[in-house]
Amino acid sequence: MAIVEVKARRDVASAADAVGHHARQRIERAARHWLATRRDAGRLSLRFDIVAVRPWRWPVHLEDAF
Numbered sequence: 001m002a003i004v005e006v007k008a009r010r011d012v013a014s015a016a017d018a019v020g021h022h023a024r025q026r027i028e029r030a031a032r033h034w035l036a037t038r039r040d041a042g043r044l045s046l047r048f049d050i051v052a053v054r055p056w057r058w059p060v061h062l063e064d065a066f
Contacts, residue, residue: 001044002063003031008053012060015052024048024066 005027007015019027027048035041050065 002047002049004049004051006051012052019050
């Protein structure tokens, strides 16, 4: 299962940098909270991705970003 953070920035590096330490902690806490409500959570593998949305370009999907 992938938890995806979407960032609109000028370039991919800026989008990835926008997901700092505090944002990662917040996202991970939210994911753990959501997983706690799922009966099948033990069977799920978890991955954190970032999707960079740039002006006039295709989005870039960074798998397993953190």
